Amino acid sequence: MSAPLQDLRARAARAALVAFALGRRGTKAWITSPPFVVITLLFPLIFLAAFAGALSPLAHDRGFDYPGDYTTFIYGFVVLQAAAFGGVFTGYSAARDFELGFAPRIFLAVPDRSAVLAGYLLVATIRSLIAAGVVTLAALAGGMAPRCDAGQALLVAVLVVLVAVMATCWTTGIAMRLRTTRAGPLMHTPVLIAMFLTPVYVPLALLDGWLRAAASWNPLTQLVEASRALLVGTNTHLHESLAIAGLLVVLFGAWALRGIATTARGV
Amino acid sequence: MSAVGAGLSPSPVAQLATLVRQSVRRTLNDASALVVPIAFPLVILAINVAALHGVTRLPGFPTRRVVDFAIGLTFLQGALFAAIPAATDLAVDLETGFLERLAMAPVTAGVLLAARLGAVLGAGLVRCGCFLLVALAAGARVATGPGGVAALVVLELLLDAAIASVAFLVALRSRSGEVVQSLFPAFFVFLMLSSALMPRELIDMHWFRLVAEANPVSYLVEAFRSLFIDGWDVRALALGAGIAAAISLAAGLGCARGLRSAMARTG
Numbered sequence: 263m264s265a266p267l268q269d270l271r272a273r274a275a276r277a278a279l280v281a282f283a284l285g286r287r288g289t290k291a292w293i294t295s296p297p298f299v300v301i302t303l304l305f306p307l308i309f310l311a312a313f314a315g316a317l318s319p320l321a322h323d324r325g326f327d328y329p330g331d332y333t334t335f336i337y338g339f340v341v342l343q344a345a346a347f348g349g350v351f352t353g354y355s356a357a358r359d360f361e362l363g364f365a366p367r368i369f370l371a372v373p374d375r376s377a378v379l380a381g382y383l384l385v386a387t388i389r390s391l392i393a394a395g396v397v398t399l400a401a402l403a404g405g406m407a408p409r410c411d412a413g414q415a416l417l418v419a420v421l422v423v424l425v426a427v428m429a430t431c432w433t434t435g436i437a438m439r440l441r442t443t444r445a446g447p448l449m450h451t452p453v454l455i456a457m458f459l460t461p462v463y464v465p466l467a468l469l470d471g472w473l474r475a476a477a478s479w480n481p482l483t484q485l486v487e488a489s490r491a492l493l494v495g496t497n498t499h500l501h502e503s504l505a506i507a508g509l510l511v512v513l514f515g516a517w518a519l520r521g522i523a524t525t526a527r528g529v
Numbered sequence: 530m531s532a533v534g535a536g537l538s539p540s541p542v543a544q545l546a547t548l549v550r551q552s553v554r555r556t557l558n559d560a561s562a563l564v565v566p567i568a569f570p571l572v573i574l575a576i577n578v579a580a581l582h583g584v585t586r587l588p589g590f591p592t593r594r595v596v597d598f599a600i601g602l603t604f605l606q607g608a609l610f611a612a613i614p615a616a617t618d619l620a621v622d623l624e625t626g627f628l629e630r631l632a633m634a635p636v637t638a639g640v641l642l643a644a645r646l647g648a649v650l651g652a653g654l655v656r657c658g659c660f661l662l663v664a665l666a667a668g669a670r671v672a673t674g675p676g677g678v679a680a681l682v683v684l685e686l687l688l689d690a691a692i693a694s695v696a697f698l699v700a701l702r703s704r705s706g707e708v709v710q711s712l713f714p715a716f717f718v719f720l721m722l723s724s725a726l727m728p729r730e731l732i733d734m735h736w737f738r739l740v741a742e743a744n745p746v747s748y749l750v751e752a753f754r755s756l757f758i759d760g761w762d763v764r765a766l767a768l769g770a771g772i773a774a775a776i777s778l779a780a781g782l783g784c785a786r787g788l789r790s791a792m793a794r795t796g
Contacts (some may be wrong), residue, residue, distance in 0.1 A: 319733050
């Protein structure tokens with residue numbers, strides 16, 4: 263094996279170790295802090311309960327053509343929203359790492375900056391999958407009757423991870439540039455608004471005026487619709503949504519890495 | 530101030546005016562404290578009006594204009610978004626010792642509390658006007674006419690006083706901005722598990738209807754909504770105003786006691 267290749271492999275192994283260590287640290291910090299766990303889980307659960315509980319009569323409206331029950335329809339949105347929240351809260355953690363002085367020490371110790379991002383992404387993925395699991399159990403207890411097979415359920419989990427990665431890259435980029443938890447509104451507000459500019463309560467065709475136009479242009483709409491389609495056993499929008507998610511991951515990943523690089527230069 | 534300089538104790542009214550000015554100035558200096566409680570509920574209103582217009586076609590839905598229905602939630606969200614930062618300021622003043630320093634000045638605990646509340650109520654009036662103008666521009670009609678607008682203002686003030694009093698009580702007890710911030714998800718649960726998104730009579734899910742009926746926030750929302758939809762519904766107004774007044778009174782008494790003990794720690 264050539265020396266450069268060996269060097270590359272050694273660097274990759276070191277980066278993986280760093281990412282794993284950061285991921286373990288962040289996950290442990292989250293799990294051992296009940297308020298953070300509760301807040302991460304509370305919002306998606308409340309949205310699920312409120313929307314599925316209060317708005318189910320909307321399923322009787324003419325034009326509401328979703329083949330599943332209303333709880334499944336709402337779950338298709340809420341499970342992705344839970345993933346987005348997981349990413350947002352990971353961004354808060356990254357900003358807090360700066361306030362506590364942990365992040366600068368990591369930047370001094372780790373030559374490969376992308377390993378730092380990978381560590382945060384690992385935390386977000388674990389958080390989001392746990393949140394999605396809890397939301398799934400709550401939805402099933404609340405009467406959700408999905409008609410998907412195991413492969414389609416796995417694809418919903420893939421969408422969950424992709425949304426978590428997107429949100430984490432966005433919020434980590436903000437955290438790296440502003441380095442304070444006071445930047446919280448800049449992290450969560452765009453994510454919340456982008457999520458609510460999708461067809462949340464009713465299918466796209468039933469939305470009115472400006473919201474219909476906004477939802478049609480919103481790339482997250484494809485992901486929400488793909489998630490809902492998978493839950494009733496169809497793969498509509500799947501390829502488009504995976505392509506869109508991949509593109510957004512690349513864009514937001516570049517945003518986060520650039521933020522990390524700028525920050526690391528200043529340390 | 531000159532009275533203090535001359536060694537005289539200023540009258541309670543002068544103390545109150547000075548402290549209200551200080552609180553209002555602080556609110557005006559912090560754009561987010563002023564804009565967020567107005568802008569965010571209006572964004573949610575815009576989304577709900579566009580997304581939920583189909584709800585008006587449901588048999589038994591009380592109005593054909595969804596904005597008349599959705600505006601109730603807007604008033605509650607505005608009060609919530611305004612109260613939390615105001616109470617956080619109080620907690621920060623306790624954390625940093627500003628309140629203890631005030632204890633050495635000739636100012637009574639009651640005046641301090643009234644000044645904080647006065648600033649919240651002043652901002653509430655501005656917010657109420659903004660919400661009303663936007664709702665009217667979006668096609669809402671106040672079924673109760675000009676008298677209803679006056680009742681709306683009274684309800685808004687009672688609501689602001691209720692939510693702010695609870696938040697102040699938590700600030701005084703905890704002396705922690707973080708704890709006050711955690712009130713947001715707690716209030717949010719009450720807000721979402723209410724009849725804010727659907728009239729109680731039309732809620733399909735039995736468990737959700739029971740929760741909404743037991744939730745006092747349902748009656749607060751319905752009081753606001755009744756002025757737009759039903760005309761003078763004395764029962765709805767009395768329930769909403771009564772609940773807000775009872776919460777204000779109970780939390781206000783707790784605040785007065787908490788503030789006295791907070792200031793006595795220095796004395």
